[in-house]
Amino acid sequence: MSNATQELKTDQLFINLGPQHPSTHGVLRIGLTIEGEVIVKAIPDIGYLHRGTEKLAEVRNYHHCVVLTDRWDYVSAMPNNLVFCLAAEKLMGVKATPRADALRVIMCEMNRVASHLLFFGTYGIDLGAYTPFLYAFREREMVLDLFEMICGARLTYNYIRLGGVMVDAGPDWLKRTLEFVEYFKPRLDEYDTLLTYNPIFMARTKEVGIVTATEAVDWALSGPNLRGSGVDHDVRKADPYSGYENYDFDVPLGKTGSCWDRYFCRVQEMRQSIRIIEQAIAKLPAGPFMASGVAKIPKPAPGESYAHVEGSRGDLGIYLASDGGISPYRMHVHAPSFINLAMLQEKLEGMKVSDVIALLGSIDIVLGEVDR
Amino acid sequence: VTDKPEDKKPEPAKVPEPVAAAPAPAAAAPAAAPKVVPPKYIPPVPVLNYKNGRLIEDRFTTWPTERFANRWSKPGFQWGAAMLVAIFGGLAITGIVVGEIALWANKFYALLVGFGAAKGFSPLAAEFIWVAIKVLIVLNIVLINGLWSIWWERKISAHIQSRVGPTYAGSPKGWNFHGWAQTAIDGIKLLLKEDITPAAADKWVHALAPGLVVAPCIIAFAPVLFGDNMAAASLDIGTLYIFAFAGISVIGIVMAGWASGNKYSLLGGLRGAAQIVSYELPRGFSVVPILMFAGSLDLQVISNAQAGYWHGIIPRWFIFYPVVGQIAFVIFLIASVAETNRTPFDIPEAESELVSGFHTEYSGMKWSIFFLAEYAYVLLGSFLLATFFLGGGSSPVNAVPFTLIPSWMWMLGKAMLMMFVFLWVRWTLPRFRVDQLMDFTWKFLLPWSFVNIAIAGLYLAFWLN
Numbered sequence: 001m002s003n004a005t006q007e008l009k010t011d012q013l014f015i016n017l018g019p020q021h022p023s024t025h026g027v028l029r030i031g032l033t034i035e036g037e038v039i040v041k042a043i044p045d046i047g048y049l050h051r052g053t054e055k056l057a058e059v060r061n062y063h064h065c066v067v068l069t070d071r072w073d074y075v076s077a078m079p080n081n082l083v084f085c086l087a088a089e090k091l092m093g094v095k096a097t098p099r100a101d102a103l104r105v106i107m108c109e110m111n112r113v114a115s116h117l118l119f120f121g122t123y124g125i126d127l128g129a130y131t132p133f134l135y136a137f138r139e140r141e142m143v144l145d146l147f148e149m150i151c152g153a154r155l156t157y158n159y160i161r162l163g164g165v166m167v168d169a170g171p172d173w174l175k176r177t178l179e180f181v182e183y184f185k186p187r188l189d190e191y192d193t194l195l196t197y198n199p200i201f202m203a204r205t206k207e208v209g210i211v212t213a214t215e216a217v218d219w220a221l222s223g224p225n226l227r228g229s230g231v232d233h234d235v236r237k238a239d240p241y242s243g244y245e246n247y248d249f250d251v252p253l254g255k256t257g258s259c260w261d262r263y264f265c266r267v268q269e270m271r272q273s274i275r276i277i278e279q280a281i282a283k284l285p286a287g288p289f290m291a292s293g294v295a296k297i298p299k300p301a302p303g304e305s306y307a308h309v310e311g312s313r314g315d316l317g318i319y320l321a322s323d324g325g326i327s328p329y330r331m332h333v334h335a336p337s338f339i340n341l342a343m344l345q346e347k348l349e350g351m352k353v354s355d356v357i358a359l360l361g362s363i364d365i366v367l368g369e370v371d372r
Numbered sequence: 373v374t375d376k377p378e379d380k381k382p383e384p385a386k387v388p389e390p391v392a393a394a395p396a397p398a399a400a401a402p403a404a405a406p407k408v409v410p411p412k413y414i415p416p417v418p419v420l421n422y423k424n425g426r427l428i429e430d431r432f433t434t435w436p437t438e439r440f441a442n443r444w445s446k447p448g449f450q451w452g453a454a455m456l457v458a459i460f461g462g463l464a465i466t467g468i469v470v471g472e473i474a475l476w477a478n479k480f481y482a483l484l485v486g487f488g489a490a491k492g493f494s495p496l497a498a499e500f501i502w503v504a505i506k507v508l509i510v511l512n513i514v515l516i517n518g519l520w521s522i523w524w525e526r527k528i529s530a531h532i533q534s535r536v537g538p539t540y541a542g543s544p545k546g547w548n549f550h551g552w553a554q555t556a557i558d559g560i561k562l563l564l565k566e567d568i569t570p571a572a573a574d575k576w577v578h579a580l581a582p583g584l585v586v587a588p589c590i591i592a593f594a595p596v597l598f599g600d601n602m603a604a605a606s607l608d609i610g611t612l613y614i615f616a617f618a619g620i621s622v623i624g625i626v627m628a629g630w631a632s633g634n635k636y637s638l639l640g641g642l643r644g645a646a647q648i649v650s651y652e653l654p655r656g657f658s659v660v661p662i663l664m665f666a667g668s669l670d671l672q673v674i675s676n677a678q679a680g681y682w683h684g685i686i687p688r689w690f691i692f693y694p695v696v697g698q699i700a701f702v703i704f705l706i707a708s709v710a711e712t713n714r715t716p717f718d719i720p721e722a723e724s725e726l727v728s729g730f731h732t733e734y735s736g737m738k739w740s741i742f743f744l745a746e747y748a749y750v751l752l753g754s755f756l757l758a759t760f761f762l763g764g765g766s767s768p769v770n771a772v773p774f775t776l777i778p779s780w781m782w783m784l785g786k787a788m789l790m791m792f793v794f795l796w797v798r799w800t801l802p803r804f805r806v807d808q809l810m811d812f813t814w815k816f817l818l819p820w821s822f823v824n825i826a827i828a829g830l831y832l833a834f835w836l837n
Contacts, residue, residue: 013635015635015636021727022727023725037639037806037807124802127802127803128715128716128718128801128802128803129715129800129801129802129803130529130533130715130799131529131532131533131799131800134533134534134535135533135534138534194800195802198801198802200716200801200802200803200804201802203804203805203808204802204803204804204805204808352805352806352807353639353725353726353806354719354725354803354805354806355805356725357725
């Protein structure tokens with residue numbers, strides 16, 4: 001702070017940013033104490049969307065629990081379905097069929113595209129650019145249409161089931177998905193010209209909210225937030241599941257850990273997701289889409305299991321404990337949004353009010369997953 | 373709209389026949405044990421929803437984008453294009469027929485004075501009526517501009533964002549040409565809305581603020597040139613007058629921010645004050661080279677100074693003066709956008725940060741008056757850009773059909789072009805941060821406008837004259 005700021009000391013002002021504010025992406029509240037435009041103290045306040053899904057899981061059987069998972073990160077529900085199914089399958093000793101695995105990968109990657117498109121659009125709006133939002137939604141709409149075609153739902157899919165998937169993807173659906181992929185590739189370059197390399201956008205995000213690699217690891221960040229700081233960790237590569245080891249894709253990394261790097265990682269991840277979808281469709285194995293021998297009411301033997309996937313927002317994990325009953329004895333979600341959000345309080349101090357929005361947007365939280 | 377291709381409809385659901393065909397008991401089977409296997413129903417494999425009998429919807433047959441693929445084949449599109457051509461062609465023809473409005477206005481004024489003299493009124497009465505007419509015309513230009521430019525902005529923003537914008541408002545009988553009545557109907561809605569004054573607000577200041585924002589803007593229109601010799605008041609200090617009055621509006625913004633009793637509004641008001649005061653400077657200094665070349669503050673003189681063509685081809689507009697003209701134009705354009713609080717500079721409103729900035733707590737007509745002022749400033753900036761840099765009412769091409777078109781039409785066309793730039797910029801760029809905004813004006817725009825003045829001085833010394 002310069003001398004001028006110290007001399008012109010003004011009264012501190014307390015602002016409630018949220019829970020109903022255009023750009024807190026849900027019902028996050030941040031209590032900001034500001035001096036002019038500079039933030040002195042910031043207190044994030046969560047819990048407005050707490051629905052107790054972890055507790056609810058304890059009174060439902062394993063098939064019914066999949067429905068609950070849709071509601072955490074409602075922007076990308078497929079990885080949520082997947083991670084629960086992986087954990088429960090470990091517990092039950094069931095293995096998904098190869099075709100189901102490939103379909104799961106396709107769905108998760110398409111959902112990653114949809115989720116990152118939402119991020120791209122809303123981040124533009126956060127920084128005052130309205131047009132990218134509608135461009136992103138034009139494409140997101142197509143992904144959601146594809147999801148609706150295959151499973152009838154646009155937001156809470158409940159598509160990935162224990163032992164496989166809900167329905168098979170027919171040739172028509174696959175053809176249409178490839179059409180979307182072809183349509184989408186040039187759109188990514190369009191986004192780059194529209195927003196990514198816009199000088200004002202870069203000025204707003206390049207030097208803002210820098211998280212060093214050490215800090216990112218210390219805070220246990222994951223997903224694009226971690227990779228934006230240059231740490232090469234992706235669950236799809238580090239601990240492959242559902243046959244991710246068979247696909248050829250890169251993990252985009254940021255350099256400085258600024259808001260722009262996190263943004264850039266996400267935009268690049270969409271390209272990689274498209275690559276994975278193409279490969280998965282090209283070598284989609286034939287066979288059943290549901291493993292045989294999945295009980296209607298599974299009663300896994302007592303024990304515990306942990307599974308994690310690379311969700312759209314980071315390392316999404318589930319711990320399941322069974323006491324031999326029909327419902328989980330305990331379920332715990334390792335939610336990336338919640339963990340990523342934790343850095344907000346420390347990072348916000350000394351920032352400008354406009355940078356709160358830039359940083360919050362770049363973390364890309366979904367309050368459904370934070371509060372669960 | 374029935375533009376869905378009928379031929380692409382999915383085939384009707386073809387439910388595979390339930391395999392009721394349990395192997396028919398062969399005749400050769402021993403009759404002693406007639407054990408009939410009950411037919412087992414195997415449900416059809418759900419492959420795609422529309423084949424499964426569920427969710428048969430047309431929209432899965434085409435992508436959303438394909439609906440606009442072959443637009444020229446649509447009768448509506450052809451009608452729209454024809455109407456646009458008719459509007460512009462009709463305007464040009466009426467312009468050529470009517471000619472310079474200023475000449476007709478002078479005749480009317482002479483008639484008015486003659487009538488007054490014949491009836492024995494004092495000459496002041498005729499003068500008074502004449503001024504009242506001019507004031508009414510300018511006031512209505514500002515108001516109608518609100519209707520027109522909001523509709524235009526909605527259409528332009530829609531097409532930039534791959535939407536179509538308003539299409540229905542107008543008439544139930546189909547005269548809804550591109551939703552032409554949208555703003556008028558919105559205005560009626562705003563009039564009928566409840567006018568809320570927050571309990572924490574300072575009532576008088578809260579009510580006064582919108583008026584104080586819009587009034588200086590309307591007053592500033594007095595010397596604005598709508599064509600050759602077509603200004604409500606021909607002032608020899610016209611430029612200074614406009615800048616002076618346009619600067620007053622910021623008081624209204626600060627009042628609105630302070631009186632609302634809302635912290636977001638307060639921040640917005642303070643930001644607005646800092647921004648508008650800062651951008652006044654480069655805006656004023658960027659015009660100084662123009663004033664030096666023209667040698668006057670009078671807008672009419674500035675416009676006349678740009679008449680004629682270099683080598684008979686390139687118009688002598690100030691924007692075509694090498695280096696100086698372009699720098700001045702860009703700085704003036706940027707500063708004008710900043711003055712109107714529009715998107716790259718919409719920091720006082722900053723929807724994603726300050727909810728709505730200084731007009732968060734305004735509703736109904738008071739809120740819409742802020743918008744009226746915003747669009748009035750856009751119009752003012754457009755006309756000033758056209759006058760200062762784009763040659764006022766002179767034709768860009770030195771050839772017969774173009775030079776015949778009267779000056780007021782050229783002026784309007786250039787102003788609308790500049791207004792399009794305003795709208796275009798708004799829907800393309802993100803927003804600055806407060807400190808970046810200040811850096812931009814004080815460290816970039818202002819020094820360059822000084823440099824520009826110096827270069828203009830060199831031009832005057834060595835090239836012009």
